[in-house]
Amino acid sequence: MLGKKEIAQRIAQELQNGxxxxxxxxxPTLVANFVPAGITVEFQSENGILGMGPFPFxxxxxxxxxxxxxxxxxxxxxASIFDSATSFAMIRGQHVQLTVLGAMEVAENGDIANWKIPxxxxxxxxxxxxxxxxAENIIVAMMHTNKKGESKLLKQCSLPLTGVGCVTKxxxxxxxxxxxxxxxxxxxxxxxxxxxxxxxxxxxSLIVDGDIPEMTFD
Amino acid sequence: MLGKKEIAQRIAQELQNGxxxxxxxxxPTLVANFVPAGITVEFQSENGILGMGPFPFxxxxxxxxxxxxxxxxxxxxxASIFDSATSFAMIRGQHVQLTVLGAMEVAENGDIANWKIPxxxxxxxxxxxxxxxxAENIIVAMMHTNKKGESKLLKQCSLPLTGVGCVTKxxxxxxxxxxxxxxxxxxxxxxxxxxxxxxxxxxxSLIVDGDIPEMTFD
Amino acid sequence: MNKVVGNAQEAIQGVKDGMTxxxxxxxxxxxxxxxxxxxxxxxxxxxxxxxxxxxxxDFGLGLLLQTKQIKKMVSSYVGENDEFERQMLxxxxxxxxxxxxxxxERCRAGGAGxxxxxxxxxYGTEVAEGKEVRxxxxxxxxxxxxxxxxFAFVKAWKGDRAGNLIFKSTARNFNPLMAMxxxxxxxxxxxxxxxxxxxxxxxxxxxxxxxxxxEGKNYEKRIEQKTVRSR
Amino acid sequence: MNKVVGNAQEAIQGVKDGMTxxxxxxxxxxxxxxxxxxxxxxxxxxxxxxxxxxxxxDFGLGLLLQTKQIKKMVSSYVGENDEFERQMLxxxxxxxxxxxxxxxERCRAGGAGxxxxxxxxxYGTEVAEGKEVRxxxxxxxxxxxxxxxxFAFVKAWKGDRAGNLIFKSTARNFNPLMAMxxxxxxxxxxxxxxxxxxxxxxxxxxxxxxxxxxEGKNYEKRIEQKTVRSR
Numbered sequence: 001m002l003g004k005k006e007i008a009q010r011i012a013q014e015l016q017n018g019x020x021x022x023x024x025x026x027x028p029t030l031v032a033n034f035v036p037a038g039i040t041v042e043f044q045s046e047n048g049i050l051g052m053g054p055f056p057f058x059x060x061x062x063x064x065x066x067x068x069x070x071x072x073x074x075x076x077x078x079a080s081i082f083d084s085a086t087s088f089a090m091i092r093g094q095h096v097q098l099t100v101l102g103a104m105e106v107a108e109n110g111d112i113a114n115w116k117i118p119x120x121x122x123x124x125x126x127x128x129x130x131x132x133x134x135a136e137n138i139i140v141a142m143m144h145t146n147k148k149g150e151s152k153l154l155k156q157c158s159l160p161l162t163g164v165g166c167v168t169k170x171x172x173x174x175x176x177x178x179x180x181x182x183x184x185x186x187x188x189x190x191x192x193x194x195x196x197x198x199x200x201x202x203x204x205s206l207i208v209d210g211d212i213p214e215m216t217f218d
Numbered sequence: 219m220l221g222k223k224e225i226a227q228r229i230a231q232e233l234q235n236g237x238x239x240x241x242x243x244x245x246p247t248l249v250a251n252f253v254p255a256g257i258t259v260e261f262q263s264e265n266g267i268l269g270m271g272p273f274p275f276x277x278x279x280x281x282x283x284x285x286x287x288x289x290x291x292x293x294x295x296x297a298s299i300f301d302s303a304t305s306f307a308m309i310r311g312q313h314v315q316l317t318v319l320g321a322m323e324v325a326e327n328g329d330i331a332n333w334k335i336p337x338x339x340x341x342x343x344x345x346x347x348x349x350x351x352x353a354e355n356i357i358v359a360m361m362h363t364n365k366k367g368e369s370k371l372l373k374q375c376s377l378p379l380t381g382v383g384c385v386t387k388x389x390x391x392x393x394x395x396x397x398x399x400x401x402x403x404x405x406x407x408x409x410x411x412x413x414x415x416x417x418x419x420x421x422x423s424l425i426v427d428g429d430i431p432e433m434t435f436d
Numbered sequence: 437m438n439k440v441v442g443n444a445q446e447a448i449q450g451v452k453d454g455m456t457x458x459x460x461x462x463x464x465x466x467x468x469x470x471x472x473x474x475x476x477x478x479x480x481x482x483x484x485x486x487x488x489x490x491x492x493x494d495f496g497l498g499l500l501l502q503t504k505q506i507k508k509m510v511s512s513y514v515g516e517n518d519e520f521e522r523q524m525l526x527x528x529x530x531x532x533x534x535x536x537x538x539x540x541e542r543c544r545a546g547g548a549g550x551x552x553x554x555x556x557x558x559y560g561t562e563v564a565e566g567k568e569v570r571x572x573x574x575x576x577x578x579x580x581x582x583x584x585x586x587f588a589f590v591k592a593w594k595g596d597r598a599g600n601l602i603f604k605s606t607a608r609n610f611n612p613l614m615a616m617x618x619x620x621x622x623x624x625x626x627x628x629x630x631x632x633x634x635x636x637x638x639x640x641x642x643x644x645x646x647x648x649x650x651e652g653k654n655y656e657k658r659i660e661q662k663t664v665r666s667r
Numbered sequence: 668m669n670k671v672v673g674n675a676q677e678a679i680q681g682v683k684d685g686m687t688x689x690x691x692x693x694x695x696x697x698x699x700x701x702x703x704x705x706x707x708x709x710x711x712x713x714x715x716x717x718x719x720x721x722x723x724x725d726f727g728l729g730l731l732l733q734t735k736q737i738k739k740m741v742s743s744y745v746g747e748n749d750e751f752e753r754q755m756l757x758x759x760x761x762x763x764x765x766x767x768x769x770x771x772e773r774c775r776a777g778g779a780g781x782x783x784x785x786x787x788x789x790y791g792t793e794v795a796e797g798k799e800v801r802x803x804x805x806x807x808x809x810x811x812x813x814x815x816x817x818f819a820f821v822k823a824w825k826g827d828r829a830g831n832l833i834f835k836s837t838a839r840n841f842n843p844l845m846a847m848x849x850x851x852x853x854x855x856x857x858x859x860x861x862x863x864x865x866x867x868x869x870x871x872x873x874x875x876x877x878x879x880x881x882e883g884k885n886y887e888k889r890i891e892q893k894t895v896r897s898r
Contacts, residue, residue: 009742018668081870
C-alpha cells in the first residue's frame with residue numbers, strides 16, 4: 001500500500017521531457033518533488049505562474065508570490081507571470097500537457113467529482129472544471145477508498161460532477177488504472193497489494209488483463 | 219469652404235478633457251494638431267498605442283514604432299503599448315470616447331461605407347468595422363461631394379457598408395451635421411457657404427432648423 | 437491625464453446600495469485592501485461582489501461578510517472562509533460559483549465588448565444548467581456571458597497619474613481583467629509615480645481602463661499559507 | 668526547457684503544401700522576416716496565410732505572393748500591395764477580409780480554447796453574411812469562430828531558450844496572439860538570451876506558447892511611411 005508520497009512518486013514517472021504540468025492541491029503538489037533525473041518539465045500554477053519552483057527558504061517568502069494553493073513559492077529561471085485569463089487560455093487551449101488533481105469520486109466512464117458535497121461542503125470548483133474540461137491527459141491522485149472504507153472508484157459518481165468522461169488515469173494507494181471503454185483497466189499493483197484486494201476496493205468495472213505487475217520505484 | 223486642415227480643426231473643437239480618441243487615416247489624423255488649449259486627450263492607435271505623440275524628428279524615426287497608418291510616430295509620457303487583441307478590447311469595450319474616420323458615403327440613417335468598391339478597390343476594412351460597430355461617438359470627416367461632384371451624404375449608401383446606423387456627426391468642407399431620427403441635421407455652415415449650397419450638395423434628408431450659424435475658429 | 441484621487445474614501449465616491457463590484461486578488465494576494473476598508477466604513481449594503489475568493493474570516497472580503505454588507509458573492513473558490521460557508525449554507529448569502537477560468541474570461545469579455553463566448557468548462561455539470569450547449573470540433577461547449585461591474589477595485593504595485601498599472605508577481609491574477617470590466621475602475625497602488633516613469637512596453641493595465649487611482653497605505657499583505665523549506 | 672533551433676531553415680521543418688500559417692506583424696512592422704525568406708526558399712505552396720496585411724510588392728508576404736506560393740490570404744487590410752490586388756481581382760488568389768479586431772480576437776480565441784464568441788463588428792455588412800446574429804444588451808452581435816494554424820511565425824525583440832518573448836514597441840501587434848494559436852509556433856528574435864535574463868513579471872508571451880525559437884539575422888525592418896517633423 002502506498003503513502004501519499006509514493007502516489008506522487010509513481011505519478012512523477014508519467015512525466016515526459018518538455019511537458020508543462022498543472023498540479024492540484026494535496027497529493028498532486030508532491031509530484032514536483034519526484035521529477036525523474038534527466039527530464040525537464042515546467043509547472044503551471046493557475047493563479048499565474050509558469051516555471052514554479054520549490055518553497056522559499058524561511059524568511060524569504062513573498063506575500064506576492066503564491067501558488068494556486070495559496071502557498072508561498074519561488075520561481076525558476078525562465079519563469080513567467082501572467083494574469084488569470086492568460087493562465088486559463090493556456091489550460092483551455094491545451095498548451096498544458098498534463099493535469100494531476102485529487103478527487104472525491106471517479107467513475108468508470110471517466111467522470112470526476114471533487115468540488116461539492118450538497119448541503120455540507122461548498123468550497124467551490126476553483127480551476128478544476130476548466131482543467132478537466134480541457135486537458136487531454138488527466139491523472140487523478142487519491143486514496144482508493146474514503147474514510148468509511150467505501151470505494152471512490154465507482155460505476156457512477158454520486159456527487160455533483162466536476163467534469164464528464166475526462167479522467168485518463170487514476171493512481172491510488174493500491175493501484176494504477178487507465179480509464180477507457182467505460183472501465184478501469186488495472187495496470188499496476190502497489191507493492192504487496194493483491195489483485196483481489198484491488199477488486200474488493202473498486203466498485204466500478206475493473207478489467208484485469210493478464211498478469212498485473214507491481215509498481216517499481218527507483 | 220473648408221480645407222482638410224480646417225475640417226480637422228473644427229472636429230478638434232468636439233474634443234473633451236480626459237477623452238481617449240481614435241483617429242483614422244487621412245483628415246482625421248490632422249485632428250491631433252488642433253487639440254484646444256487646456257484640455258488633455260490621449261490618442262489611441264489600433265495597432266497598439268495609447269498616448270501617441272507627434273511624428274519624430276528626422277533621424278529619430280523607429281521602424282518598430284508606427285501608427286495604424288504605418289507612419290513613424292512617437293510616444294508621449296504616460297503612453298502604453300499593447301497587442302492587437304487588447305487594442306480592440308479597448309475599442310469594442312467602449313473605453314475610447316471618440317472615433318474620427320473618413321468615409322466614401324454616409325447615409326441619413328447613420329450607415330457608413332468606406333472600405334470597398336466592388337470589382338475595383340479592395341483594400342480591406344482594417345479596424346474600421348470594429349470601430350464603427352463599437353464607438354458611441356463617431357464623427358466622419360470627409361469632403362461633402364466626390365470628385366465627380368456627387369453628394370457623399372445619401373439617402374442610402376450604394377457601396378458595401380462598413381457599419382449600420384452608427385455615425386453621429388459629419389464634418390465636411392461645407393458643414394457640420396448631426397445624424398438623428400433618420401436625417402442630417404445642419405448645425406453649422408462653413409464660412410461663406412450658404413444653406414442652399416449645402417442643400418444642393420446633400421442628397422439625403424437635410425433638416426434645417428432655424429438660423430444656421432457659421433463655424434468659428436479661434 | 438490626471439486620475440489621481442486623495443485616498444480610498446474619495447476613490448469610492450458614488451458607491452450605492454445594491455451595486456455590483458469586482459475585486460481583484462487571488463486568496464489574499466493582490467487584494468485592494470484600502471478599498472475594502474473604505475467600503476466597510478461606507479456601510480454600503482446589499483452589494484454583489486465578484487471576486488475569485490471571499491477572503492478569510494477577518495481579512496479581505498471577510499470584513500464585508502462580517503458586517504453583512506454582501507448580498508451575493510460570485511466566486512470560484514470560497515474554502516478559506518468559515519463565516520462565508522455559514523452564511524451560504526444558512527441561505528443568508530446568495531452565491532454563484534463559477535469555474536475560475538470562466539470567471540476570468542467573463543471579466544475580460546465584459547471589458548472587451550465580447551458579450552458571450554463558448555467554453556468547454558462546466559459542460560455536463562450543474563454549472564451548465566440552463567445554459568446553451570453547442571458542439572465545436574466534436575466537443576460540447578457552454579455559452580457563458582460577459583460580466584461587468586459598477587465599480588472594479590484593483591490593487592497594483594506601481595501606477596502613474598494616467599492610470600497605467602504594473603503588478604508584482606502573482607498579485608496580478610484577476611486585477612488586470614477586472615480593471616477592464618468596471619464602469620468605474622479604482623486602482624490602489626503601493627507606489628504612485630509620475631507619467632513617463634513606467635516603461636510603455638511593460639504596462640500591464642493601460643490607463644484607459646482606470647478611472648481613479650490613489651496610493652494606498654498600511655498594506656498588511658497577509659500570507660495565507662506560509663510554506664518554507666529548510667536550508 | 669530548450670527550444671532553440673539553429674536557424675530559419677530548421678525552424679520551418681515540417682511545413683507542407685496546403686498548410687495554414689499565421690504570420691505576425693502590422694504592415695512591415697514586427698514581421699518574421701527570416702521565416703518568410705525560409706518559406707520562400709522552401710517553395711512550399713498552396714498555403715493559406717493569416718496575417719493582418721500582405722506586405723508590399725517586394726517585401727514581407729509580398730515575397731510569397733510574387734512566387735505564387737499563397738493560395739489564400741486571411742487579412743484585414745491589404746492596401747499596400749499592388750500584386751496582391753491584381754491577383755485578387757483576377758481571381759488567382761482567394762481572399763478572406765476580416766475586421767481587424769475580429770481577426771485579433773479570433774487568433775487569441777484559437778489559442779485560448781474559446782471556439783467562438785460574439786462581437787458587434789461587421790453586423791449589417793457583408794462580413795456577417797451567413798453568420799449567426801444575436802442580440803445582447805439590445806445590440807446585434809455576430810458569432811465569430813476561432814482561428815488556429817499549423818504553424819505560427821512570430822517575431823520578437825528578445826527571447827530566451829524556454830521560448831519566453833518580449834516585443835519592442837508596436838512590433839508587438841498580432842505576434843503574441845498568433846503565438847498562442849499555432850500548433851507549432853516558431854519565434855524568431857533579434858536577441859536570444861539565457862533563461863532567467865528576462866524579468867518574469869514582464870514577459871509578453873510565456874514560453875508555453877512557443878515550440879521553436881532562433882536568433883534571426885539581417886533584419887531589414889523596412890519603414891513603409893517615414894513621416895518626420897522639422898526641428
